[in-house]
Amino acid sequence: MILESVRNIGHKTLSIFQRVGQASIFLLHILGGIKSLLLRPSLIVQQVYSAGVLSLLIILFSGLFVGMVLSLLGYVTLVEFGVEGSLGVLVSLSMIRELGPVLAALLFSGRAGSALTAEIGLMKATEQLASMEMMAVDPVKRIVTPRFIAGVFSLPVLTAIFMAVGIYSSFLVGSIWLGVDEGSFWSQMQANVDFQHDLINGFIKSFVFGVVVMWIAVFEGYHAIPTSAGVSEATTRSVVYSALAILGLDFILTSIMFGL
């Protein structure tokens, strides 16, 4: 009984190590495919369409409403102290440092990452990947690398759009509807948001999240158990692990970038 459970714990631990190792080797394998990919950029363009362009709608609407809510709540609090002129600073800093990169990455993992895991998992279940190998085509280079690169490229672009839409929608609510002075809204924002410290760091975050989300998505898909239950499980794991990784990494990155 006891021996059995000890053996179980050992087995679980070892399988975690094994999975981390597999994932790392898989990442190297993906990156190794970049060179041959440069000869066929149309593969990436196709994947930017399905990962980036198709995620545009959810990003636009989320950015719009997040900006509006932030502006409304910020106004209600700030107006009590008579400093509603700082609304622009509040909204833009939280948008650029935190909400933009994190929310865009979470939405992206739900919209594009899950689809990617299901697609690759189903390719494996229907033995399309195996048949590629039979034709001496490396499925990682042909299928996985273009999707990975396209996703890593798309997320920062989506994040920029999310931030811009959020800030302009907060301007709409705060300044045009609630009557915060337009001049102080923009001038205080420009005085307190630093290009390098805030915006560039926000994009670095977004790039890191892009790599992590795509890595988890393609790994889970490629190593899914090739049954319908296995693919559905892999899709769930892809979204859950991505969300946890994004939030955990966000804390680490924030403490490095903005902590004292």
Add this chain to the structure above:
Amino acid sequence: MRLSKTTEIMVGIFVLLGFIAAFLLALNVTNLGNLSSKQSYDVKVYFDNIGDLRTRAKISMSGVKIGRVSRIAYNQERGQAEVTMTLDSQYKLSIDTQASIYTAGLLGEQYISLEPGAEDEVLKSGDVITLTQSAMVLEEIIGKVMVNLTSK
């Protein structure tokens, strides 16, 4: 692999949108828009006490922003705080300009306010403003009031 024309167009629009968004953010939201392109010159000023003054604090003349604090250091020879101000070149200041540290509002940030002087000669890059008034530190004021009250 042949791509359909719509796919290519959509990806093109997507990438352009991203660039426009990044461009808008950089110019309208961050300080990049109002720092670049303008000519500026540096002037040093020494204070006994700078209070809570920070780098990038505002420098104003009659309430108009004309520059920023670019560096704060402690000068051991003089035993004073050395503040480097980066001022917009279009504003010429006479050499007897006076610099004071004020607080914006009751709890606001501290900034440097300049009072124009009467001399014709103007400050050049690297010059030093000698007429200064330090920051008001709340504890010092309370201390003075206490001394006044108790001595009566």
